[in-house]
Amino acid sequence: MTEFTKLSNQELRHHQEELRQRYQQFKSRQMALDMTRGKPCPEQLDLALGMLEGDTGKAFRTDDGLDCRNYGGLDGIPPAKALFSEYMAVEPDELLIGGNSSLNLMHDTILRAMVKGVMDDAPAWGQLPKIKFLCPSPGYDRHFFICEYLGIEMIPIEMADSGPKMDVIEDLVAEDDLIKGIWCVPKYSNPTGIVYSGETVDRLAKMKTRAVDFRIFWDNAYAVHHLADGPAPLRNILTACKMTANPDRVFMYASTSKISFAGAGLAIMAGSQANMNWVKNQMAFQTIGPDKLNQLRHVLFFRNLAGIEAHMQKHADILKPKFEAVQNVLASELDGKNIAHWSRPQGGYFVSIDTLQGCAAAVIKMAADAGVKLTPAGSTYPYKSDPQDCNIRIAPSFPPLEDIQAAMELVAICIQLISLEKISG
Amino acid sequence: MTEFTKLSNQELRHHQEELRQRYQQFKSRQMALDMTRGKPCPEQLDLALGMLEGDTGKAFRTDDGLDCRNYGGLDGIPPAKALFSEYMAVEPDELLIGGNSSLNLMHDTILRAMVKGVMDDAPAWGQLPKIKFLCPSPGYDRHFFICEYLGIEMIPIEMADSGPKMDVIEDLVAEDDLIKGIWCVPKYSNPTGIVYSGETVDRLAKMKTRAVDFRIFWDNAYAVHHLADGPAPLRNILTACKMTANPDRVFMYASTSKISFAGAGLAIMAGSQANMNWVKNQMAFQTIGPDKLNQLRHVLFFRNLAGIEAHMQKHADILKPKFEAVQNVLASELDGKNIAHWSRPQGGYFVSIDTLQGCAAAVIKMAADAGVKLTPAGSTYPYKSDPQDCNIRIAPSFPPLEDIQAAMELVAICIQLISLEKISG
Numbered sequence: 001m002t003e004f005t006k007l008s009n010q011e012l013r014h015h016q017e018e019l020r021q022r023y024q025q026f027k028s029r030q031m032a033l034d035m036t037r038g039k040p041c042p043e044q045l046d047l048a049l050g051m052l053e054g055d056t057g058k059a060f061r062t063d064d065g066l067d068c069r070n071y072g073g074l075d076g077i078p079p080a081k082a083l084f085s086e087y088m089a090v091e092p093d094e095l096l097i098g099g100n101s102s103l104n105l106m107h108d109t110i111l112r113a114m115v116k117g118v119m120d121d122a123p124a125w126g127q128l129p130k131i132k133f134l135c136p137s138p139g140y141d142r143h144f145f146i147c148e149y150l151g152i153e154m155i156p157i158e159m160a161d162s163g164p165k166m167d168v169i170e171d172l173v174a175e176d177d178l179i180k181g182i183w184c185v186p187k188y189s190n191p192t193g194i195v196y197s198g199e200t201v202d203r204l205a206k207m208k209t210r211a212v213d214f215r216i217f218w219d220n221a222y223a224v225h226h227l228a229d230g231p232a233p234l235r236n237i238l239t240a241c242k243m244t245a246n247p248d249r250v251f252m253y254a255s256t257s258k259i260s261f262a263g264a265g266l267a268i269m270a271g272s273q274a275n276m277n278w279v280k281n282q283m284a285f286q287t288i289g290p291d292k293l294n295q296l297r298h299v300l301f302f303r304n305l306a307g308i309e310a311h312m313q314k315h316a317d318i319l320k321p322k323f324e325a326v327q328n329v330l331a332s333e334l335d336g337k338n339i340a341h342w343s344r345p346q347g348g349y350f351v352s353i354d355t356l357q358g359c360a361a362a363v364i365k366m367a368a369d370a371g372v373k374l375t376p377a378g379s380t381y382p383y384k385s386d387p388q389d390c391n392i393r394i395a396p397s398f399p400p401l402e403d404i405q406a407a408m409e410l411v412a413i414c415i416q417l418i419s420l421e422k423i424s425g
Numbered sequence: 426m427t428e429f430t431k432l433s434n435q436e437l438r439h440h441q442e443e444l445r446q447r448y449q450q451f452k453s454r455q456m457a458l459d460m461t462r463g464k465p466c467p468e469q470l471d472l473a474l475g476m477l478e479g480d481t482g483k484a485f486r487t488d489d490g491l492d493c494r495n496y497g498g499l500d501g502i503p504p505a506k507a508l509f510s511e512y513m514a515v516e517p518d519e520l521l522i523g524g525n526s527s528l529n530l531m532h533d534t535i536l537r538a539m540v541k542g543v544m545d546d547a548p549a550w551g552q553l554p555k556i557k558f559l560c561p562s563p564g565y566d567r568h569f570f571i572c573e574y575l576g577i578e579m580i581p582i583e584m585a586d587s588g589p590k591m592d593v594i595e596d597l598v599a600e601d602d603l604i605k606g607i608w609c610v611p612k613y614s615n616p617t618g619i620v621y622s623g624e625t626v627d628r629l630a631k632m633k634t635r636a637v638d639f640r641i642f643w644d645n646a647y648a649v650h651h652l653a654d655g656p657a658p659l660r661n662i663l664t665a666c667k668m669t670a671n672p673d674r675v676f677m678y679a680s681t682s683k684i685s686f687a688g689a690g691l692a693i694m695a696g697s698q699a700n701m702n703w704v705k706n707q708m709a710f711q712t713i714g715p716d717k718l719n720q721l722r723h724v725l726f727f728r729n730l731a732g733i734e735a736h737m738q739k740h741a742d743i744l745k746p747k748f749e750a751v752q753n754v755l756a757s758e759l760d761g762k763n764i765a766h767w768s769r770p771q772g773g774y775f776v777s778i779d780t781l782q783g784c785a786a787a788v789i790k791m792a793a794d795a796g797v798k799l800t801p802a803g804s805t806y807p808y809k810s811d812p813q814d815c816n817i818r819i820a821p822s823f824p825p826l827e828d829i830q831a832a833m834e835l836v837a838i839c840i841q842l843i844s845l846e847k848i849s850g
Contacts, residue, residue, distance in 0.1 A: 037496065045494040049483065052718070058477040060470075069470040069686040071462065099524045100716045107711040108533075114540050115551060115575065126540060126551060142710075149710045150540065261494040264718040285567075285574045286532040291525045291716065293477070293689040 003338040004416075004423055012424050019417050023370065026410045031371035033407050038190070038349035039398040040262050040315075047314050048260040051301040059296050068292035075280055080266070080295035086305040087223070088254060088270045089236050095270035096280060099290045102255035102267040106217060107146050109251055109269070112282050113180075113215075114150060119248065119278065122213035125152075125180055134172065134182040136164035138352060138380030138391045140190040140219065143183040147382070154382035155179070159192055163200035170207045177210040181217055187234045188222040191352040191380055191393040193345025198235040205240035205249065216250040223254055224312045226347040227320050231309075238271065247272040256298060258315075258349065259308060266298055322396045325404050326351050333412035339419035351394040352380075353411075358389045359418045366414040372407045428763040429841075429848055437849055444842050448795065451835045456796035458832050463615070463774035464823040465687050465740075472739050473685040476726040484721050493717035500705055505691070505720035511730040512648070513679060513695045514661050520695035521705060524715045527680035527692040531642060532571050534676055534694070537707050538605075538640075539575060544673065544703065547638035550577075550605055559597065559607035561589035563777060563805030563816045565615040565644065568608040572807070579807035580604070584617055588625035595632045602635040606642055612659045613647040616777040616805055616818040618770025623660040630665035630674065641666075641675040648679055649737045651772040652745050656734075663696065672697040681723060683740075683774065684733060691723055747821045750829050751776050758837035764844035776819040777805075778836075783814045784843045791839040797832045 007015065050056060060069045062079055075081070076097030085092040098105045109118075114126035125131045133147050137156040147154050155172065157164045163186070173179050184204070186196040196204075204216055216237065224231055241249045248271070256265035269279065302308045327344060330353070334340050342353040355363060361377035368374070375393040378384040394411070396404050432440065475481060485494045487504055500506070501522030510517040523530045534543075539551035550556045558572050562581040572579050580597065582589040588611070598604050609629070611621040621629075629641055641662065649656055666674045673696070681690035694704065727733045752769060755778070759765050767778040780788060786802035793799070800818040803809040819836070821829050 039496055042492060045485075045492065048494075049485075052483040052485070057482040058474065060474075060477070067467060067470065069473075069688060070467075071464055071682070071687045073688070101712045101714075104712045111536055111540060111711075115536060142713075146710050149707070257496070261718065262496045263494060263498070263714055264716045282574070285571050286536075287526045287529045288567075289526075289688055291689045291719065293686065294716065294719075 003336065004419055005338065009424070012420060016417065016420050016424075019413050019420070023366075023410070023413050023417060026406070026413070027370040029371070031403075031406065031410075033372045033399055033403050035395050035399060035407055036373050036375045037398075038258070038395045040258055041318065041398045041400075043318050044315055044397070045261060047311060048301065051260060051297045056297055056300045059300055060293060062296060068296045071288045073289040073292050074284060074287070075276075076290065077292050077295050077299075079299045083299055083302065083304060084254075084266070084268045087308060088220075088252060088268060090238055090252070090270045093273055094238065094276055095268055096276060096283075097290060097295055098267040098269060100257070100264055100267060100294070102219065102221065102253040102257070102269075103142055105267050105269045106143070106219065106253055108286070109217075109279065110146055110150060110152075110181075116282065118213050118215055128178065130178055132176065132179045134164075134169060134179060135382045136182070136184065136189075137382060138191055138386075138393070139183060140185055141375070141379040141384075143217070143219070144382045156382050156387070157182075159189070159194065161194055162197035163194065166200055166203045166207075170203065173207060173209040173211070173214060175210060179209070180211055180213060181215045183217050183219065185219050185221060186237070187220055187232065188225060188345055188348025190221065190348065191343075191350035191391075193343045193348050193350065193352065195232045195234060195346075201235040201237050202240050205237060205246060206244035214249065218250050218252040220252060220254045221258070222348040224309055225258060225315070225349070226312070227316055227323055228346040232346055242272070248275050251275065259312065260298060260301070264294065266295060319397055321401055322404050323351065325401055326394060326396050326408050329405060329408035329412055333409065334415065337416070337419075340415050349395060349397055351396065353392040353394060353415070354390045355392065355415055356390065356419050356422055359415070359422060360386060360389050360392050362418045363392060363411065363414045366418065367407075367411050370410055372410050374411070428761065429844060430763065434849070437845060441842065441845050444838050444845070448791075448835070448838050448842060451831070451838070452795040454796070456828075456831065456835075458797045458824055458828050460820050460824060460832055461798050461800050462823075463683070463820045465683055466743065466823045466825075468743050469740055469822070470686060472736060473726065476685060476722045481722055481725045484725055485718060487721060493721045496713045498714040498717050499709060499712070500701075501715065502717050502720050502724075504724045508724055508727065508729060509679075509691075509693045512733060513645075513677060513693060515663055515677070515695045518698055519663065519701055520693055521701060521708075522715060522720055523692040523694060525682070525689055525692060525719070527644065527646065527678040527682070527694075528567055530692050530694045531568070531644065531678055533711070534642075534704065535571055535575060535577075535606075541707065543638050543640055553603065555603055556605045557601065557603050559589075559594060559604060560807045561607070561609065561614075562807060563616055563811075563818070564608060565610055566800070566804040566809075568642070568644065569807045581807050581812070582607075584614070584619065586619055588619065588621035591625055591628045591632075595628065598632060598634040598636070598639060600635060604634070605636055605638060606640045608642050608644065610644050610646060611662070612645055612657065613650060613770055613773025615646065615773065616768075616775035616816075618768045618773050618775065618777065620657045620659060620771075626660040626662050626665050630662060630671060631669035639674065643675050643677040645677060645679045646683070647773040649734055650683060650740070650774070651737070652741055652748055653771040657771055667697070673700050676700065684736065685723060685726070689719065691720060744822055746826055747829050748776065750826055751819060751821050751833050754830060754833035754837055758834065759840065762841070762844075765840050774820060774822055776821065778817040778819060778840070779815045780817065780840055781815065781844050781847055784840070784847060785811060785814050785817050787843045788817060788836065788839045791843065792832075792836050795835055797835050799836070
């Protein structure tokens with residue numbers, strides 16, 4: 001296909017006319033498709049139904065006789081800690097199992113840090129006139145929302161294929177002791193799908209930070225969520241932090257929201273023993289303990305990491321055709337036109353499209369007008385402000401395959417129409 | 426039985442000798458009994474096992490077709506909101522369903538208030554040099570721990586049979602705008618068992634507070650947890666607050682921890698629409714939503730308030746003999762001796778004993794030395810400091826009946842021995 005910028009005026013008009021007709025056809029179909037969030041589809045959720053059934057569903061005692069129905073167990077039941085220490089590649093005393101939401105654990109860590117700090121010998125973050133977080137972007141909107149809500153200044157950091165640009169990060173944290181944290185989705189990053197390289201992990205672990213209480217918020221949401229032949233390798237950041245004498249630098253998070261049930265999974269937080277003790281000492285004021293019955297169900301259903309991995313293969317079997325459909329439509333509609341490029345993720349929940357500068361919001365609006373809701377423009381950037389107005393996040397997990405094909409065709413038509421306007425404008 | 430203070434020296438010595446022998450006998454039995462916390466016993470937890478079994482256990486769709494396995498539902502699923510609006514006697518849009526812990530909801534409300542305040546036109550509590558809470562005492566230790574943790578100054582308020590002493594409260598809140606809250610367990614209060622009178626509720630609702638952002642933390646933990654023939658009446662404080670033009674004064678909390686499963690129940694927060702919107706707007710940064718499968722299980726198992734009440738009758742059948750045993754032992758050991766008085770609760774989870782001044786810590790230690798762990802001395806007062814050193818909280822729900830009888834006999838022996846020491850001084 002010819003690059004759009006190399007088309008004659010006549011060719012442009014011809015294309016435009018054809019695309020407008022196709023757009024009107026879509027509009028007349030009155031689709032009502034929501035592709036805004038990375039929600040598992042019902043077929044994925046069905047995979048874990050065994051957890052609610054029979055002996056697993058009604059189990060309430062661990063092998064050691066602990067009654068999971070009663071109070072207690074602030075950091076989780078021992079077999080759940082064993083399972084997820086394997087999953088997180090940390091020791092059982094380096095993690096805790098929370099409720100159903102890792103976002104909740106992250107939010108609470110930061111809210112507590114505002115009031116109490118993150119260590120004994122540094123002030124509460126809220127006592128300082130201002131604090132700042134580094135925000136590799138495009139990134140996860142809910143991370144950024146927490147910062148905005150709490151008045152934490154966000155500094156966007158550009159992403160490379162190996163992770164956020166480390167030169168920039170190293171310079172910033174070495175200078176500014178008000179920079180207290182960085183958000184990272186290190187594997188199959190939301191939305192770009194990139195996996196942090198070993199070098200990136202090591203540099204994050206060993207970089208000199210002016211703030212003694214700098215913390216990496218390591219949201220490993222997609223650790224086993226591969227689409228290709230197997231999970232991509234990710235270096236263990238806790239090990240890297242320990243090796244560089246910064247053992248307390250990282251708070252790690254994960255959940256089974258996209259393994260078992262999106263709304264009824266388990267959330268995990270991990271880090272050094274010192275960090276976990278700090279957090280548990282504070283959590284003891286918040287709760288007597290999380291839902292241990294749900295932990296027991298997860299243990300009995302998955303058994304071990306191999307069980308989780310086998311389960312995730314079934315997820316991949318459902319998701320792969322959907323992600324392939326996105327790639328196929330984008331390729332057949334946009335290849336060679338030089339108006340967009342997009343990610344080809346090996347895992348995770350998103351495809352990230354970058355349009356020509358200044359086109360994303362218009363594309364998203366145009367798609368919405370024809371019945372396809374995408375993640376709102378700018379969402380993947382701090383303050384919902386995409387400086388180039390070019391990023392579109394596609395979440396293909398939930399809708400059925402045929403809807404995804406239709407939706408992506410519509411999105412591709414919108415991208416072309418808006419690009420043509422821009423080029424001819 | 427003769428009052429101890431009227432005994433001759435010889436009689437005192439005789440009693441003492443006899444009691445010491447009985448104490449030694451207990452000690453030689455090497456009991457290991459934990460009566461520290463208000464934990465339901467396994468038989469109580471068994472009552473709700475139907476929730477985990479069969480169609481109820483594996484249900485995941487509401488009648489309206491909502492898939493409870495997926496993300497969403499920040500304030501709860503509609504049928505759970507309907508059930509608990511009946512339970513809380515509020516409108517469905519005046520409540521939210523949280524995770525498994527009402528303590529968690531209370532803690533989070535206060536932690537957020539430290540950073541964000543509780544309303545638009547008042548500063549965050551943490552921005553003030555100091556804030557204070559009124560603490561009716563004896564009260565619930567975990568309430569007091571939250572204040573201590575967050576540096577909130579606690580002002581103990583004496584309890585009468587009708588609730589906390591309102592004259593004192595009214596004077597304090599009218600004067601001091603740093604008083605931002607009060608902890609209340611209005612029904613079958615922990616540990617005294619008293620129920621707030623209608624007048625107390627009304628006065629709390631209508632009293633003039635110097636602080637515009639004063640809030641009542643209404644922890645109605647034992648709303649349907651009666652031991653006698655039926656639940657004692659409690660006036661609806663939200664209605665009372667609305668009638669006195671203070672609709673936003675109260676945050677109400679409840680949970681099913683002592684209805685379904687102590688560690689896997691549902692927590693509820695309720696209040697005016699304005700308050701609920703304030704809270705939900707903030708919670709949206711914390712979580713995508715609570716565990717909706719557990720909500721659905723509760724709805725299908727209990728159906729309606731009548732279902733909950735019928736279920737609570739079964740709890741009462743289990744608990745009543747245990748509470749009677751406590752009363753019987755205390756009466757037969759201590760009646761007429763004028764060395765202690767104790768509550769005769771019509772509901773809730775505790776019996777509260779007041780010893781002679783300066784005896785409680787010694788009694789608790791002495792019982793522990795013989796193998797019976799009671800709630801630590803002072804726990805029912807702010808800063809764990811019982812000014813009279815006289816309050817002992819008895820939690821008879823968990824141990825088997827025969828253990829309770831033995832434990833209470835031991836406690837009564839310890840009370841007599843320590844009292845005799847004090848009297849013969």
